[in-house]
Each structure stands twice: as structure tokens, then as C-alpha cells.
Amino acid sequence: MANKVVIYTTPECVYCKMTKEFFKENNVVYEEKDVSVDDKARDEMVEKSGQLGVPVTDINGKIIVGFDKEKLSEILGIKN
Amino acid sequence: MIYDLIIIGAGPAGAAASVYAGRKKIKTLLLTESFGGQSIVSDNIENWIGIKKISGFELAKILEDHVRAHEEVEIKMPEKAVSVKEVSSGWEVSTYNGGIYQSKTLIVTSGGRRRRLNVPGEDKFDGKGVSYCSTCDAPLFKDKEVAVIGGGNAGLEAVIDLIHYASKIYIINHGSELSGDQSTQEEIRKSPKVVVINNAETQEILGDRFVTAIKYLDKQSNQVKELSVGGIFVEIGSIPNSEFMKGLIEMNKAGEIIVDHRTLATSKPGIFAAGDVTDEIYKQNNISVGDAIAATLSAYNYLLNIKKQSPAYENKNSN
Numbered sequence: 240m241a242n243k244v245v246i247y248t249t250p251e252c253v254y255c256k257m258t259k260e261f262f263k264e265n266n267v268v269y270e271e272k273d274v275s276v277d278d279k280a281r282d283e284m285v286e287k288s289g290q291l292g293v294p295v296t297d298i299n300g301k302i303i304v305g306f307d308k309e310k311l312s313e314i315l316g317i318k319n
Numbered sequence: 320m321i322y323d324l325i326i327i328g329a330g331p332a333g334a335a336a337s338v339y340a341g342r343k344k345i346k347t348l349l350l351t352e353s354f355g356g357q358s359i360v361s362d363n364i365e366n367w368i369g370i371k372k373i374s375g376f377e378l379a380k381i382l383e384d385h386v387r388a389h390e391e392v393e394i395k396m397p398e399k400a401v402s403v404k405e406v407s408s409g410w411e412v413s414t415y416n417g418g419i420y421q422s423k424t425l426i427v428t429s430g431g432r433r434r435r436l437n438v439p440g441e442d443k444f445d446g447k448g449v450s451y452c453s454t455c456d457a458p459l460f461k462d463k464e465v466a467v468i469g470g471g472n473a474g475l476e477a478v479i480d481l482i483h484y485a486s487k488i489y490i491i492n493h494g495s496e497l498s499g500d501q502s503t504q505e506e507i508r509k510s511p512k513v514v515v516i517n518n519a520e521t522q523e524i525l526g527d528r529f530v531t532a533i534k535y536l537d538k539q540s541n542q543v544k545e546l547s548v549g550g551i552f553v554e555i556g557s558i559p560n561s562e563f564m565k566g567l568i569e570m571n572k573a574g575e576i577i578v579d580h581r582t583l584a585t586s587k588p589g590i591f592a593a594g595d596v597t598d599e600i601y602k603q604n605n606i607s608v609g610d611a612i613a614a615t616l617s618a619y620n621y622l623l624n625i626k627k628q629s630p631a632y633e634n635k636n637s638n
Contacts, residue, residue: 251362252455253376275458285459291529291550292446292456304446 242315244269245297247284254306255294261308265317269296321408322348322422323622324615326392327400328560330356331604332428332594332611334382339615341389345622348420349386350398350412355379356430357557357595358604362454368605378604400429400563409589423625424618427564427576427585427592428611431557431602436468440524441553448530449551453477456550462486465550466533468521474554475499478507481552489546490515491535493555524551559596571598583614591618 244262246269248255262269272280274293288295288302296303298314311317326336329351340347358364361375373381386392399415409423433451435441441449450456453467457480465485467477470492476499481488488510490497495517497504507513516535522543523534534545559575569577569586575598576585583591591614593599594607 249455249458252452253360253362253374254455256376278461281459281461289528290446291448291459292450292452293459 241268243297243299244315245272246270247272247274247280247293247295247297249273249275249293252293258294258296258306258311261306261311265315267315267317320421322346322393322420324348324424324426324618325350325410325412325420325422326426326428327351327412328356328427328429328594328596329354329382329386329396330428330430330594330607331358331378331382332356332430332607333426334386335608335611336426336428336593336615337386337392338389339612340618341386341392343615343619344391345615345619347392348422349392349394349396350400350414350420351394352397352399353379354383354386354396356604356607357432360452360454364604366603366605402563403567405567405587423589424621425590426611426614426618427561427590427596428594428607428614429560429563429596430607431559431595433553434556434558436521436524436553436555438521438523440526440530444524444526444530444551447528448526448549449524449553451553453480453552453554456552457481457484460485460550463549464547465489465552466491466546466548467552467554469554469556470494470497470499470515470517471554471556472499472503473556474552475503475507477552477554478513479503482507482510482512485550486512488513489548491519491521491533492517493520494518557595557602561596568592573598575599580610581613582617583610584617589618589621591615 274281284295290304303310323346326333326349337349359375359379364373400412401415402413404411410425411421413419461484464487466489467474468491518538520536525532532545532547537544561574576592578592578597583593585592593610593614595602
């Protein structure tokens with residue numbers, strides 16, 4: 240089954256960029272929601288994660304806060 | 320194997336040291352968590368000489384590329400030095416991942432990290448209203464009242480990031496006036512959203528699920544006051560990443576490594592240091608680069624001197 244990956248970002252956030260780059264390097268398909276313009280996505284992110292900070296990644300309902308390469312790799316089954 | 324040089328950290332200083340070490344063909348090991356240093360979170364660097372405008376992220380990439388162009392420099396990343404001790408061949412560095420590496424010389428370019436407030440509530444509400452990255456998180460505080468702690472340049476820049484989003488911005492400033500650049504001060508004073516509170520010391524961060532208020536001491540009236548805010552941006556400077564060198568070399572009270580500013584030598588022969596981890600007054604990317612280059616050339620000369628003093632060298636030259 241393919242992973243459903245959603246990343247909540249803001250345009251100038253470097254850890255968001257790193258996370259997206261990590262996904263690209265590992266051929267992970269993801270949907271990006273820019274919470275600086277999408278208020279609905281912002282509320283959804285805050286509700287899901289209890290966080291007021293980006294990036295937040297949702298992988299099949301599992302929430303990862305920040306660019307946590309180890310945790311992302313583990314959930315996505317990526318070997319370094 | 321004993322390296323000629325171990326470089327610890329790869330911000331602008333460590334990258335510069337690596338490039339120069341590579342060009343001098345010094346057998347080098349670079350230990351670092353990542354490339355780019357503290358500026359990596361900056362969305363806009365406009366004073367990197369030779370480039371009008373670059374993001375911290377892009378700068379990190381070009382530094383990494385430049386270092387990787389030098390085969391003599393072996394890179395261990397992510398890796399972090401946890402302690403250093405003196406051994407007969409020079410220095411031995413132990414790392415977070417359990418590595419032990421020896422070298423004849425060391426260049427410490429481990430930089431600094433953000434200073435935290437160290438008040439109750441700060442850890443609990445980290446990411447829940449307390450933020451250390453205004454460029455990242457400002458958009459999440461749309462129509463909210465927020466506080467920025469710190470009246471220096473970083474604090475004022477956080478205010479500028481927030482002006483587009485927050486409904487009101489309190490600057491909680493330790494000193495009797497703001498210390499950031501005049502031009503930035505003028506810019507923020509134009510906004511009716513900004514309220515400057517001087518002589519104020521943060522005491523506590525309050526909240527439930529998220530931040531709801533901040534308590535501070537008004538040092539003039541000696542009264543504790545409370546402000547209702549939904550966000551707190553901490554911009555109170557940085558502290559040096561020098562803990563792993565404690566007890567081995569001389570530092571000042573702030574934990575900065577004391578260096579000879581001509582040679583970048585520390586109190587121990589063979590150990591050099593450059594950039595924000597040192598007692599250099601101006602914490603600037605360009606200065607870190609220049610100092611790290613001087614440190615590398617000093618390390619190179621030091622290595623030449625050891626070679627000259629070694630018995631093998633003398634035998635070779637007397638025949």
C-alpha cells in the first residue's frame with residue numbers, strides 16, 4: 240500500500256525544505272499544504288499535531304514534528 | 320590511523336578550514352552534524368561577500384559542495400564531538416556515535432547555538448507557542464498578539480517577519496533601549512502594532528494547550544506584569560558550542576574559547592579555533608571564514624614544524 244504523506248509548510252522554513260528534499264531524494268510522493276495561505280490546513284495541522292510550528296508531516300495518520308530524518312526513515316522504511 | 324588535522328563543525332568556518340586544508344593536501348577529517356551553521360535558518364543573507372542575496376539553505380549547499388570537491392578531506396556526518404583528550408600523538412576526539420579519532424592538530428569550528436530563556440514554561444510550550452524561528456512560524460500567528468524577547472537585530476528581524484501576520488507585537492527588551500540597527504528600528508516604529516517594553520526581564524511562560532501569557536519583571540517599578548499573548552519568539556543571542564572542550568583549553572566566562580587573534584591558536588599547542596565558538600567580538604559569517612583560514616594556515620605551519628623536529632626528518636636531511 241502506498242503511503243499517504245502530507246507535509247504542512249511555510250514558504251521560508253528551511254526544515255520544511257530539507258524535509259521535502261529528503262522526500263524527493265527517496266522518491267516519496269507527498270502532498271504539500273502551505274499553512275501561510277491555507278487557513279483550513281493551518282487549523283487542521285494544529286489540531287492533529289498540537290503544534291504551532293512547521294514542518295509537521297502526517298504519514299498515514301502518524302505525526303512527525305520537525306525534520307526528524309530518523310523517524311521519517313523508520314516510518315517510511317527508508318534505509319540510509 | 321592518525322590524521323594530520325581534525326576539523327570540528329562545518330559552518331562557514333569549518334567549511335573554509337576544510338577547503339584550505341584540502342588544497343594544502345593535509346590529511347583531514349571533518350566531523351559535523353550538518354553544513355551551513357546557524358545561518359541555515361536565515362531566509363535572506365545579504366552580506367555574504369560576492370553574492371547579493373542568498374538563503375541560508377543555499378549557502379549551506381554551496382559550502383558543502385566546495386568542501387566535497389576536496390578528496391583529502393574525509394567527512395563524517397552526522398557526527399558530533401563529545402570530548403577531546405591529549406594523547407602522545409596529539410589529540411583524541413570521541414564522538415556521539417562512539418567513534419574515536421586521533422590527530423596531530425585540531426581546529427574547533429563548532430559555532431554557537433540559540434540561547435534559551437531558561438524560565439518556567441519555556442520547554443513545556445516549545446512548539447506550542449514558543450518559537451525560535453520567526454521566518455518559519457510567523458504565518459501561524461495570524462491575528463494573534465505575540466511577544467518577541469530581545470531588542471537586538473535578531474529580535475527586530477523577528478518583529479519584521481511577524482508584522483504581516485500578528486495583530487500586536489510586544490518587544491520585551493532587557494535593556495533601557497533597543498540595540499538593533501537604527502534602520503530596522505525606524506521600520507518597525509512605523510507600525511502601530513509594535514509596542515516596545517524596555518527594562519523587562521522575562522520570568523515565566525503560561526498556558527494550557529498552547530501559550531496564553533507571559534510574565535515579566537518591570538525592572539524600573541520592580542513589579543511583575545503579565546501580558547496575554549498567543550506566541551513568544553525568543554531572540555536573545557547565542558552561546559558557544561564549547562562544552563566538549565571544557566577543562567582542556569582556556570575559555571572566558573561566556574564559554575568562548577580564547578584565541579590569539581593573529582594565529583587563532585588556543586592555549587594548547589596544536590589546537591586552533593575560529594568563528595562563533597571563540598572570543599572573536601564580531602560573530603559574522605565572513606569573519607568566521609577569514610579566521611578559519613588563518614587557523615588552517617597556522618595548523619599547516621605547526622605540522623611542518625613537527626615534521627622538522629621528528630628524528631626521521633633529521634636523519635633524512637643529514638644524509
